[in-house]
Amino acid sequence: MVYIGICDDDRCFLDYIENRIEEIVKAENIVxxxxxxxxGIDLLKAYDKKNKPFDIIFLDIDMPKMDGLEVAEIIRKKDEETILIFLTSMEDVVYKAFKYDTFRFIRKSHMDKELEEALQSSLEKLKDEKHIFKTTNGDLSLYISDILYFEFMDRAVYIKTFDGIYKTNIRRFKDIEDIFGHKGFVSIHRSCMVNENYVKSLGNLDIILDNDEKLPVSRYRMEEVKRSFIKVARRG
Known part of the structure; x- marks a missing residue:
């Protein structure tokens, strides 16, 4: 699940952006x-309940009471990871927002053209976040692109990379599914999730990864795995 916040004082504009985002994520098969x-005040209130309530925030610069730059400054003190995308009809203030580690700027006059690229790029960025895993040998820092697959065995989640296999302290596979289900991983059976970018070929009820490892696929998951394989192939 990707959590997206849209903050703008124009309610009609909010509805329009929401509809466009829904169309884009649906086309990408992302929930x-x-x-x-x-x-901006209500946006900041979300941080009172959760340290990182959003993966992506679309933030209008020109708002009453508290403008988008003021909001971004407070957000960055709390959250350095959330992807910030500014919405603006005031192109002359864009340079002021660079210090907030801004991912994209979308000009409201070019919304149709720029929104899709910004959102798709944001989703790709989310797929290669760095994660810290607690393992039996201490903390392990990995980019998503380092991971071949997750597997649940003997009441623990294991991480397989090109370099080795690591036993984590994670005891529920659902915890992995909740975090990585929208980050480029596909479930091949109820206790294994594979990085879709490393599936080299499909068999009848199995797959072969880029390291030539063969893994079984549940017949109930095969159609989903095929769709994922085709999507990656088309993306090139």
């Missing part, structure tokens, strides 16, 4: 929860 917020 997203979208939150519409019409002022």
């Amino acid at each position: 997203a929860k979208i939150y519409k917020i019409n002022n």
Whole structure:
């Protein structure tokens, strides 16, 4: 699940962006929860309940009471990871936002053209986040692109990379599914999730990875695995 916040004081504009985002994530086969917020103060209140309530925030610069730059400054003190995308009709203030580690700027006059690229690029960025895993040998830092697959065995989640296999302290496979289900991984059976970018070929009820390892696929998951394989192949 990808959590997306949209903050703009124009309610009609909020509805329009929400509809476009829904169309884009649906085409990408990504499940997203979208939150519409019409002022910066309410956006910041979300951080009172959770350290990182959103994966992506679309933030209007020109808002009453508290503008988008003021909101971004407070957000960055709490959250250095959330992807910030500014919405603006004031192109002359864009340079002021660079210090907030801004991912993209979308000009409202070019919304149709720029929104899709910004969102797709954001989703790709999310797929290669760095994660810290607690393992039996201490903390392990991995980019998503380092991981071949996750597997649940003997009441623990194991991580397989090109370099080795690591036993984590994670005791529920659902915890992995909740985090990585929208980050380029596909379930091949109920206790294994594979990085879709490393599936080299499909068999009748198995797959071969780029390291030539063969893994079994549940017949109930095969169609989903095929769709994932085709999507990656088309992307090139």
